[in-house]
Amino acid sequence: MKDELSLRRSLLYVPGNMPSMLQNVPLFLCDAVFVDLEDAVPLNEKDAARILVSRFVASYVDRNKEVFVRINALDTPWGHDDLRQVLPSRPDGIRLPKADTPEIVERLDTLLTEMEEELGVAIGTFKVIPSIESALGVINAIKIARCSSRVIALAFGAEDYTASMEIERTKGGEELFHARARVLWAAKAAGIQAIDTIFADVGDMDSFRHEVQLIKNLGFTGKSLVNPRQIAVVHEVFAPKQGEIDYALQVIEAIIRAREMGTGVISLDGKMVDAPVVKRAARMIKTAVSQGLLEYELDDEVIYGAH
Numbered sequence: 264m265k266d267e268l269s270l271r272r273s274l275l276y277v278p279g280n281m282p283s284m285l286q287n288v289p290l291f292l293c294d295a296v297f298v299d300l301e302d303a304v305p306l307n308e309k310d311a312a313r314i315l316v317s318r319f320v321a322s323y324v325d326r327n328k329e330v331f332v333r334i335n336a337l338d339t340p341w342g343h344d345d346l347r348q349v350l351p352s353r354p355d356g357i358r359l360p361k362a363d364t365p366e367i368v369e370r371l372d373t374l375l376t377e378m379e380e381e382l383g384v385a386i387g388t389f390k391v392i393p394s395i396e397s398a399l400g401v402i403n404a405i406k407i408a409r410c411s412s413r414v415i416a417l418a419f420g421a422e423d424y425t426a427s428m429e430i431e432r433t434k435g436g437e438e439l440f441h442a443r444a445r446v447l448w449a450a451k452a453a454g455i456q457a458i459d460t461i462f463a464d465v466g467d468m469d470s471f472r473h474e475v476q477l478i479k480n481l482g483f484t485g486k487s488l489v490n491p492r493q494i495a496v497v498h499e500v501f502a503p504k505q506g507e508i509d510y511a512l513q514v515i516e517a518i519i520r521a522r523e524m525g526t527g528v529i530s531l532d533g534k535m536v537d538a539p540v541v542k543r544a545a546r547m548i549k550t551a552v553s554q555g556l557l558e559y560e561l562d563d564e565v566i567y568g569a570h
């Protein structure tokens with residue numbers, strides 16, 4: 264898996280035309296920010312926002328989180344200028360909105376390579392997170408996920424997706440089920456991360472928490488956010504619970520015992536433990552370690568020896 268260890272649970276949008284919001288970015292505890300030049304910025308502020316954002320990114324040198332810039336789509340009057348102006352300030356990458364086809368992402372890849380040559384930085388420095396936000400994007404998701412080694416994650420944008428489908432977005436989210444599944448399959452098949460869409464009602468924390476739990480259970484590795492108050496909820500929901508960590512450790516102990524007995528299957532509290540159970544336990548342990556909740560060195564032999 265590309266870029267496996269980067270934790271990207273909470274990715275906060277910060278409007279690129281709001282200096283008061285940008286100045287607080289270093290204080291937020293999210294894993295990454297999407298500094299936005301697209302839909303949060305009105306048309307008459309696109310040029311000024313581009314300058315503000317490039318100054319902000321260039322000045323944010325002691326970074327404690329990843330910084331992605333969401334540019335305007337490349338087929339708008341602003342997309343190319345956004346790239347030219349912000350890349351010299353060295354963001355970690357670009358979030359590409361309305362990535363409907365692999366060709367659009369390939370075009371961005373070419374432009375990034377040209378800019379990297381111009382700036383004298385290594386080819387591949389700038390990462391890309393394409394946004395799947397339309398029926399066409401959903402259909403092309405797997406090709407988009409695999410079309411460039413810069414693509415480290417697929418993001419889903421439900422606000423534009425529901426607009427493209429000519430439907431309303433509901434709090435239950437039933438209308439998003441197929442699109443979310445397809446984005447997830449594409450990301451998992453490509454070995455990259457999957458980032459769920461924003462939840463716009465920042466006052467309704469109960470429904471937000473419910474949605475975060477849902478998308479975590481489905482397999483998303485993180486969520487785009489619109490408000491700093493949403494960050495802590497994502498981290499709480501995504502943190503492995505003590506009971507889950509303890510059980511994962513018991514599974515590892517059980518499979519070691521099983522191997523000693525010359526078998527790949529064993530019973531733990533009446534439940535079968537076999538290779539896929541061990542893989543899930545290993546994943547839980549790695550997640551706990553990466554979030555500083557556990558110190559443990561996992562032996563790959565234990566995980567893969569089960570085959």
Ligand SMILES: CC(C)(COP(=O)(O)OP(=O)(O)OC[C@H]1O[C@@H](n2cnc3c(N)ncnc32)[C@H](O)[C@@H]1OP(=O)(O)O)[C@@H](O)C(=O)NCCC(=O)NCCSC(=O)C[C@@](O)(CC(=O)O)C(=O)O
Binds near residue numbers: 460488492
């Ligand atoms: C939602 C709301 C208006 C609520 O305002 P409220 O005033 O009720 O917020 P409060 O909580 O009262 O703010 C308390 C304090 O936090 C500060 N503060 C708030 N938000 C902050 C923030 N984001 N960054 C830094 N600072 C922030 C604020 O300035 C105040 O600071 P201070 O005055 O000093 O106390 C506000 O949050 C906001 O503008 N959010 C960003 C909106 C945005 O970027 N939209 C575009 C991206 S989505 C999209 O495009 C959909 C998508 O494309 C893609 C996808 O899904 O991925 C699709 O198609 O689906």
Ligand SMILES: [Mg+2]
Binds near residue numbers: 302420422423
């Ligand atoms: Mg959108």
